[in-house]
């Protein structure tokens with residue numbers, strides 16, 4: 001299939017692996033920012049084919065994983081109210097809150113529905129004027145424009161029984177938080193291709209310059225990943241650092257201006273708490289004053305929720321790249337996709353789920 005097979009070409013992949021391993025003369029740690037990229041690396045064993053000088057660190061780019069527990073608890077609390085139709089993408093339904101998940105709430109009678117677009121939730125609101133319809137708007141810059149569009153669309157239609165629980169986060173402040181951490185080991189980044197398709201990569205240029213760190217916006221297929229790693233390692237070996245676009249078939253420097261404009265229209269930049277990492281200044285999007293009637297956090301009074309993370313879970317350290325999933329004592333024992341203790345196991349994009357799915361548990365235990 002065009003645009004797929006050539007990016008999974010084994011000959012090209014082998015050629016790139018040889019090129020990377022040939023130039024890697026020192027130890028370098030490269031962080032892939034997106035959970036989808038983590039899955040490609042683990043699924044195809046890319047990390048195992050690279051020279052021992054290259055370590056791939058899995059970053060915080062899994063939106064479900066970084067959504068704070070109290071936001072999930074708040075969503076479940078709202079979903080259980082009698083007059084509410086709660087809508088969400090399917091991946092949020094099994095993310096555990098402190099006591100239950102949305103699927104359990106649904107099994108106990110809550111009207112929880114999976115939608116494939118936030119605009120579908122607006123349609124449900126229009127068809128059910130006697131109900132309050134809430135959409136769970138979680139994600140990075142990739143999903144934010146559609147969530148903003150749904151609010152604008154509801155406003156244009158005069159639909160007032162629609163609102164969103166917003167937990168939208170931004171990549172550049174998280175990169176700076178990682179680079180500023182005293183524990184930081186990251187020498188170069190593979191930025192997420194889809195985020196850059198929306199936002200462009202101009203935002204990353206000051207970061208590359210300030211921290212002397214190569215940043216390569218990269219796609220998601222194995223050949224994309226290998227080319228991204230090659231470009232990052234080449235810069236590191238040459239002692240230079242700039243933003244180099246691997247995913248040029250999708251990204252332009254300025255990004256998608258229409259998508260950025262709808263973000264500016266509906267959202268405002270705010271301090272945001274990231275699960276496992278803590279609060280990062282100016283790292284998220286919230287609904288602005290003009291559209292505050294569509295903010296479920298204001299519409300529903302559920303601010304007093306107290307949460308408690310599993311004491312066994314070290315997903316915070318995994319999300320910051322300080323530990324690998326198999327270093328968690330609960331990995332594959334108390335914690336598995338059937339009984340996830342933390343979001344990095346329950347989410348399809350989570351690093352723990354990737355290591356479990358592709359048997360990195362068995363592989364490493366057998367070493």
Ligand code: SF4
Nearest residue numbers: 313314328335342352
């Ligand atoms: S294996 Fe489970 S408990 Fe351990 S860090 Fe991952 S999600 Fe948390």
